[in-house]
Amino acid sequence: MKKPAVLDIDAILDDRGTRIIVCCGAGGVGKTTTAAALGLRAAERGRCVVVLTVDPARRLAQSMGLTELDNTPRLISESDGGGQLFAMMLDMKRTFDEIIEAHADPERARQILSNPFYQSLSSSFSGTQEYMAMEKLGQLRRSNEWDLIIVDTPPSRSALDFLDAPERLGRFLDGRFIRLLTAPAKAGGRSAFRLLNAGFGIVAGAMTKLLGAQVLTDLQTFVSALDAVFGGFRQRAELTYKLLQAPGTAFVVVAAPERDAMREASYFVERLAEERMPLAGLVVNRVHESPAATLSGVRSAAAAEDLAAKGEHELTAAVLRLHTGRMQLAAREHREQEHFVSAHPTVPVAQVAAMAEDVHDLEGLRRIGELLANAPG
Amino acid sequence: MDSADTDWDGVRLHVVTGKGGTGKTTVAAALALALASGGHKVLLVEVEGRQGIAQIFDLPPLPYEERRIAVAPSGGDVYALAIDPEEAMLEYMEMFYGMRRAGRALTKMGVVDFATTVAPGFRDVLVTGKTTEAVRRRGKDGKRVYDAVVLDAPPTGRITRFLNVTQEVAGLAKVGPIKNHSDLVHGVVKSPETAVHFVTLLEEMPVQETLDGIAEVRTAGLATGGIFINMVRESLLPQATLDAAAQGRFDIGDLALGLKSAGLADGADATSLAEGLAEEIVEHARRTELEQQERESLGEAALPRYELPLLTDGVDLAGLYELAESIRTQGAA
Structure with missing residues (x-):
């Protein structure tokens, strides 16, 4: 495999110009742990860091000495060099509610917050979490209280949802359907459908038939009430999007050396390039290497056979078989990464060796940070 | 069936x-x-x-x-x-x-x-x-x-x-x-x-x-x-070996002899290869031990379990x- 450039984590963390690091990648590859480990390392190198996670894993909170994380940044540790580590977990409903409360008058806010469609949108719309993560990121950045913000992206159906969320919400708000629903309210008409054309008549009829009249009324109330605050939404979403494109941002794509995860990583790298988002590199977690790599899997297997045939050194034969399995695994992982490297030869890579145990404490996070910083490419 | x-x-x-x-x-x-x-x-x-x-x-x-x-x-x-x-x-x-x-x-x-x-x-x-x-x-x-x-x-x-x-x-x-x-x-x-x-x-x-x-x-x-x-x-090693290895104990001398017998290495080479392999075994044993703990945790759910290789x-x-x-x-x- 052509050697990719090595991702220099410390150079990124030490660069005071780096203000935002976004960890993205498929689900289950250790994104959140990577984000936390980067945060701790940066703090111990003197940065004032906040890690924004969307992962509700209690274990991560516990590893940072908290029973649980919430929507407010909590101080995790302070280092001698003046660095500080804060962590928080995104509460998307809370964040959404706060935006509504901040941008609508109390009566309108009350209407929105109690509307069933708002409750559905704010707690389970597949793009809401992504959107609110962006919103929170923007808020943290504007507060200027931290000189480095590290965020991990939601475990979405597709890793790309993170980038698409603002656009999708925008599309929803700009949709003809929404405009039709809001139009009568703006015109001050009492009957929602009186002014509408025949085409919409069919639609409204179908909607009523499908969902029942109450749904349509709720929906309309919701849309017209929310309409008032929408302008601000999109504007801020665009600002955050631009912030992500700015030079102070570094995207770190996280993967595991498995087919799906590497494929998703490829996808993401291409997508970031399309969106002109600054990519720092790829972190490959849980890589299996062998401390006895000089002995190939094939030779090891043959030797095990040989010993078995001779009927001696049973334990050595078992050890050799295990070694063969390990070398096969390493070879497969290597192949999966090769696809990525040949498709994206300029992307710096850092490999992190698989650890026997999950991270339980700051010491564990620190070790991951060390592995990241001293990783082979 | x-x-x-x-x-x-x-x-x-x-x-x-x-x-x-x-x-x-x-x-x-x-x-x-x-x-x-x-x-x-x-x-x-x-x-x-x-x-x-x-x-x-x-x-x-x-x-x-x-x-x-x-x-x-x-x-x-x-x-x-x-x-x-x-x-x-x-x-x-x-x-x-x-x-x-x-x-x-x-x-x-x-x-x-x-x-x-x-x-x-x-x-x-x-x-x-x-x-x-x-x-x-x-x-x-x-x-x-x-x-x-x-x-x-x-x-x-x-x-x-x-x-x-x-x-x-x-x-x-x-x-x-x-x-x-x-x-x-x-x-x-x-x-x-x-x-x-x-x-x-x-x-x-x-x-x-x-x-x-x-x-x-x-x-x-x-x-x-x-x-x-x-x-x-699958674990190919006897439980006693795994238990000892999980504590970091594994007999390198015996392994080196086995490697020699298999014609893989001699002398100092055999020892250094055995050390590398022993490191692998210790890691493997620790993981096996953790896996066993996880198996026991899953047992709490009292549901049928199936293991896929x-x-x-x-x-x-x-x-x-x-x-x-x-x-x-x-x-x-």
């Missing part, structure tokens, strides 16, 4: 969930193959728009229609369906209301997009609706068209909400056809014909998530199925059949 001998006799809808990265789709596919073997007809359903089934069976992307994708060992067919919520909604409207024209108008206006993305409760109803329809469907002879349906479901974190459609939709649609439809879906999902299986690895996070998921599914009054422990590595060469079609065979010999299908 006769179907009457399996652990999930009478279950027609097998919902397969698991944390991301545990191989949920692979297990769902292998389970479908296992259930089909012996001349049965099984539908494998995908709902997240990933085209994971197509990738595993090495096929071009699946359209929104049921098509045969594999033949099971000793006869039997696996059909696959990748559900597209938008298509499902249009089909649904046409089927129940004959509203083809309105359906097109709705699509044009973005209503379908709206209903299927903004109100996920609706999307889930459509997806589970389509799935349960396949479960209930009967042929001209009055028999069920599919002997079983396997659903490659959303991850553990979302599974209860996904299946608990009535509750999700109740807040939005209090009356009307969607409500009636969701009640119908709920009838199937809550019946003894449905079981929710969990896929996990022997690692802390997936195990914890599995236990949380099982508790959630139980609280929601849904039937739990089995736990499929995926990617299990790690396929060192990755999952290909042959590997899938191997997993299906393993599922059958363990009695899960």
